[in-house]
Amino acid sequence: MTYLKITDLQKHYDSYHALRGINLSITEGEFVVFVGPSGCGKSTLLRTIAGLESSNGGTIELDGRDITELASSKRDLAMVFQSYALYPHMTVADNLSFALRLAKIPDAEIQEKVRSVSASLQLDPLLERKPKELSGGQRQRVAIGRAIVRQPKVFLFDEPLSNLDAALRVQMRLELARLHKKLGTTMVYVTHDQVEAMTLADRVVILNAGQIEQVGTPLELYRKPNSRFVAEFIGTPKMNLIPADKITHKEDEFIFDLFGHTIHFPANRIKGEQPDSVIVGIRPEHLSLVAENGDLTGRIELVEHLGSEAYAHIQLQNDQTIIVKAGARTELKDGQEVHINVDVQEIILFNNKDQVISVIPEEA
Ligand SMILES: Nc1ncnc2c1ncn2[C@@H]1O[C@H](COP(=O)(O)OP(=O)(O)O)[C@@H](O)[C@H]1O
Ligand SMILES: [Mg+2]
CATH class of the missing domain: 2.40.50.140 (Nucleic acid-binding proteins)
Known part of the structure; x- marks a missing residue:
């Protein structure tokens, strides 16, 4: 059943038409990856879903509700960016619990949630550290943990692994795949890296110049591209x-x-x-x-x-x-x-x- 439904979504930045009629239906629990060359509109689409950008036409529905005009904070979505955006003066534990404290969740419940997320992301030994005392991979794990404690309806990731070195990227990619299996939460993930898209996605959405070029499972796109653009984009070395x-x-x-x-x-x-x-x-x-x-x-x-x-x-x-x-x-x-x-x-x-x-x- 459709969970996140995007219908004829349009976005203009002044004279630049960044999203040109996006239509996409995502099922609950799916891991969907947006991939495409730099500047094709991946971040714009994700940020518009998140409510960090307004749209100029079309609708976004989540779990049966039209959220097109809803404030970002009310959308039940959690976003993780390439830059970890942790609070530098707070410990890992405080970074994890911040959103929950803000939402006035009872202390005992906060502690239980933080404990559970910390255990699943192996953050226990780091809870008292500040972000500057963490490696890039550890920081990104905290940023992901901070999204998880909020138990959102959908996780939105924008190139979360791009700042990590190659080996760590592969390791974190596996951790994300495991996390998705374990949580079963819908995930929408942006990357320019087709290997990341192929390995993580249930379905890949290929974007080209503000439009969807093709949607399919990784193997469908590899074996049955509709266009030269998709055929050349998916697969290394190239076709x-x-x-x-x-x-x-x-x-x-x-x-x-x-x-x-x-x-x-x-x-x-x-x-x-x-x-x-x-x-x-x-x-x-x-x-x-x-x-x-x-x-x-x-x-x-x-x-x-x-x-x-x-x-x-x-x-x-x-x-x-x-x-x-x-x-x-x-x-x-x-x-x-x-x-x-x-x-x-x-x-x-x-x-x-x-x-x-x-x-x-x-x-x-
Ligand atoms: N705030 C903005 N103002 C004007 N143009 C923008 C803005 N943000 C993005 N764009 C333009 O929209 C296009 C899509 O950008 P973006 O979604 O960031 O691409 P991607 O994430 O796929 O690399 C690019 O051409 C970019 O220059
Ligand atoms: Mg981007």
Whole structure:
């Protein structure tokens, strides 16, 4: 059942149209992540939901109530920012209990809530410290704890891990996933990091220039992007995009030419009219290096060894570089000529307007 419902939400900053008609329904208990490039409107959308920004059209409903015009403090939401925004002169314990004291909650109840949150976030040894005596990760844990004690209907996170170093970010990401499992509270989380989005989200909302580009589970977005924007945004390394020309049609096959090699694509996987030219999208793991007779040939530019796998950057005839996932122990030499096979089943075709025109087959 819909819990948080956003309908045709608009936001203008003077002449800048920052949110261009956002429609989104979030279910109770869901972990939804807003992701997109810098400036696409993620924070604006989150802050508008929180009531920290006013909207210029549309509605926000929470748990059956229209909260569009409601003051931020009355919305039953708790927000955690990238900057921890702790009270510097208060101890961790006082930071945790502040909102509850303000709300005149009885002392015994406050103590019980703080104790429970402190235990679940491993803050017990830090309760008497001031924020300046904490590491970045510990500060962010306190900021999250401060949101939890209020038992909000929805948690709103705006890039909460961006200030942490890479290792801590991965650790905190896991802690957040565990916390969500344990609390079961609805969470809306903003990040520019698609790996964070993929690993945390039940559903990912991809934003582009103030509009929703696509909504789906991480795997739906990875396997079935609607547009080139989504296809390129999700997945590291990125999907390879290769222009293909000299196309011929047959009744049941759509045949295109990749630098002299013909690729036969089932015609029933093309949506609508068959186009005159396409861009072939193929992920690095759906290309493989073969000894001879590949679908493509190219020259090794460089190989990135990640330990468990390697990525070969290969220059094609048109000087374009594509990335092929290779085995961990691959011994490719720079400049070496290689042959590449394309897993046609996994190809995604785009038209010249960057829209996907092929249907991705269901996995067997
Ligand atoms: N207070 C503001 N006044 C004017 N423009 C703003 C304001 N806040 C954000 N913007 C603009 O709105 C767009 C979206 O900003 P924001 O939501 O912060 O992006 P994101 O969080 O996705 O990086 C940006 O182009 C930004 O410059
Ligand atoms: Mg932002």
